[in-house]
Amino acid sequence: MKTASYIRKGWVDKVNTIINNIGYFIKEAKTTIKINLMSNILSILSIGLILFFAVATLSGWWMSSHVVEALENEAEINVYFKEDIDKDKIEYMIKNIEVIEGVEDVRLVDENEAYSRMEDILGKEAKVLEYLNENPFSPYIEVGIDLESIESIVEDLKNIEGVEQIRDNREILDKIRNIAALLETLGYIFIAAVGVSTLIIVSHIIRTGIYENREQINTLLLLGAPDGFIALPFILEGLILTLGGGLLASLMAFLSLKYVYSAMTGPLPFIPLPEFQSMGSNLIVIIMFFSAAFGILGSLFGLRSAGSQ
């Protein structure tokens, strides 16, 4: 019981020491940054650029995953039939399609609906359709499916009389899946590389700071200052560097995303991109979280390696 209250008191004292000295720690971190101002500015720029490249890969992975997910959720096959076929025959085909295993929904899309869907897809660019003298779109049967059964469904559809062409998005889906997988792998590699480079930069800066402040540190040790008290300004310095880099990366990522979105939503409006606002804010949260984590870890590495020497 006595030991527990002693330990509790120890922690309360430590927390009080930190609270009482917050101003001192910030001032010390600022002083250490000022001593090597140019190195610190360059470090912030390097960290910002490194984080930005990681974020670019991450957002590419994010976007392509979103596209894959959107396409998977709307898995469908378009069945085109001979143009001279009569209405009863079409009804008959629909009934045959409905009984195929894995088919979830079947409906006829006539030429007018096909035209209006294209208008929706093209958005602002839909005015190009006005230059056409007549509706160029053919009617087709839209088949909603379970993506797992796509192979067998396509085989069954081929055997239905009157079916002229079957269009599915397997090829596109596979390509986007491959891109997403590549970007995912690249994302992991980039994050690992970013982590290692940031840790090296921060720990090097911290070691330099410790070297520059060695006399002060020795004095503090002789006065009996606890390790945490000596270390905190350096941890803060690392945090300031990486958060600075993180802010820079966030700004660059925000501007780049804005550019990419405006470039893509115009000419390529049918690509289902994630919502700009949520993607932007999520990326910023991720960048700042990783920046803080890398800053603390890098400082601890720097302190540890300087301490061991």
Add this chain to the structure above:
Amino acid sequence: MIEAEGVCLKYSDGTMALNNVDLHIESGETVYVTGPSGSGKTSLLKLFMGIEYPTDGKLTVLGQPIIRGQASGIRQLRRSIGPVFQDFRLVKGRTAIENVMLGARFLNMSNRKLKESAVSVLAKVGLEKKMFSMVEHLSWGECQRVAIARAIVRKPKLILADEPTGNLDKDNALNIMELFASLKDENTTVVITTHATHLLHDLGEGRLIHIENGIIHQERLG
């Protein structure tokens, strides 16, 4: 408070700094350590602070044995000591008051109380007008007084001062010695190394330890 039994300190180059020292210092005592340069005065203080370890014998300071492998205990011990180093060890680029406050920042004192204490001790050492001066702009003697203020502000159980009056004129030196002697009222033990033997008899009370060739001789003042 301080117990030394047969303590020896031999440096790696073979120099015998202290030889078979037996010493018992009570709480609240004021002890002046004198002796020629290189006699072992600073080495004795270094042992008391746990900067050096006895190569032989047994030494305990404030209940903490001074032996290797006790880093945490020795760090804790140093928090109860107010050291005044011969080279002051003030932090450059900081003001006098910042240096004084640095001595007690990690001793669980509120910032306001610490500032008040720092102002008060700086006034005691006669530096109230220079408290916001950068230490680089202070004279040698003023730096010495900042170092003394930094030791006192910690309200330590033990003050270890290495030549604290070395560069002060007679009046200032006597003032500083009197300041240290007055700490007796707060039951603070003070160990001072000094060359200023001519001041000691003016101070009245205390114990005099004379070191020569690492061997100590003791006498009581007053």
